[in-house]
Amino acid sequence: MFGDQIISSERGLTYAQIVYIDNIFYALTLPTIKLSILFMYRRIFHLVKSFQYALYAVGAIVLGWMISVVLTQIFSCNPVDGSWNLTAMATAKCKTYY
Numbered sequence: 001m002f003g004d005q006i007i008s009s010e011r012g013l014t015y016a017q018i019v020y021i022d023n024i025f026y027a028l029t030l031p032t033i034k035l036s037i038l039f040m041y042r043r044i045f046h047l048v049k050s051f052q053y054a055l056y057a058v059g060a061i062v063l064g065w066m067i068s069v070v071l072t073q074i075f076s077c078n079p080v081d082g083s084w085n086l087t088a089m090a091t092a093k094c095k096t097y098y
Contacts, residue, residue, distance in 0.1 A: 009086065016084035024073050031066035035059060 038059050045051045077083045082092020 013084060013086070020083050024070060027069045027073050028066065031062045031069075034062045038062070 038055050042052060042055050045055075074080065076096075077092045077094040079088055079092060082088040082094055
């Protein structure tokens, strides 16, 4: 049965760390794809200056969003290891953003 399995604290810690790192990589992946599409548009429409300015503006917004989301993900708990460490979770102050 599934309920009979007990996860050891070491495996639970490893799992929590992997989830923490995975969330950071996920927050980096989506804007990177968006930026690559913007760079492709820049190569295609390199002669239209007004479109390039719009691409730069949208790229700056995407880059700013990526930086803010990654920093929010990393520093969502004080201390940071409160995101995965069970002993630190007891005293950590964490914010949820969903």
